[in-house]
Amino acid sequence: MPDQHLPQDSEWCDVHLESGTRRVRFHDYDEIYAIPGLYERIFYDVLRCTSPAVIAGMLSEQMDEQGVDPTDVRCLDLGAGNGIMGEEMRGIGVSSLVGVDIIDEARDAAYRDRPEVYDAYVAGDIRSPTPDGLAAIEQVQPTCLTCVAALGFGDIPPDAFAAAWNLVSDDALVGFNIKEDFLEDGADRSGFAQLIDRAIADGALQVSAQERYRHRDAANGTPLHYVAITGRKQAALQAA
Ligand SMILES: C[S@@+](CC[C@H](N)C(=O)[O-])C[C@H]1O[C@@H](n2cnc3c(N)ncnc32)[C@H](O)[C@@H]1O
Secondary structure, three states: OOOOOOOHHHOEEEEEEOOEEEEEEOOOHHHHHHOOOHHHHHHHHHOOOOHHHHHHHHHHHHHHHHOOOHHHOEEEEEOOOOOHHHHHHHHOOOOEEEEEEOOHHHHHHHHHHOOOOOOEEEEOOOOOOOHHHHHHHHHHOOOEEEEOOOEOOOOEOHHHHHHHHOOOOOOOEEEEEEEHHHHOOOOOOOOHHHHHHHHHHHOOEEEEEEEEEEEEEOOOOOEEEEEEEEEEEOOOOOOO
16 A cells, blocks of 8 residues: 555555456445455455444434334445445344445445345436336335445535435434545535535434544555534435
8 A cells, every 4th residue: 555645536555366466546446346355355454444333333322312223224325335334234233225336346246245234236326216226225215324435535426415315214314424524614625515514504404413533544544534424314405
């Protein structure tokens, strides 16, 4: 991994395989998911990512406080990747999950690595789901939305987050995280600061807990801080 400080969407590492050494950018998820165990090795063993456990833990506390039985919760996991967040949600007792990710490789890796986690997995753009994809989501009737390590940095844009938000029930539990800079006006060019600020101001999002924490290390070892937010949906969201 490089020693110098790189923007998060430019980080890379060299992967030593039997077939030779390959340089992989951290955001080339299709390449990473194609190699079993590589996503876990980079992000969890080496860079010590904590986010799925942190957000599932916060949602579990919220369920306790609000008297929600986790076995009644059905979750739409947006930007699901190969299923680590889904696995954490199963771990806190959630009974039903549908995964959504923009790339086929994520769905294939989830079925390969964690075949028991998702009841259905929709690969494609949540802003324009296929009839089959939409039917799979509607069949689960999600009462919870999670989106972990997938907002900003060229990943999920505000209008895709809003589209997923509008597919879960009106009082759904929500849990997501985002790099702290993306919630600061001025630093954010992605539109998330405005979307989240407006959702809170309009009452579309009722926040239960908000926590700044170490999401993972950067490739040069410095900590990357994110903000995790959990709460309840109270109304639909309109992306600007
Ligand atoms: C860092 S991974 C996080 C995976 C998983 N949530 C976890 O915590 O391990 C980010 C994921 O977001 C997905 N993604 C990026 N843009 C997306 C979009 N517009 N819609 C859905 N998923 C997207 C990527 O394909 C990738 O699988």
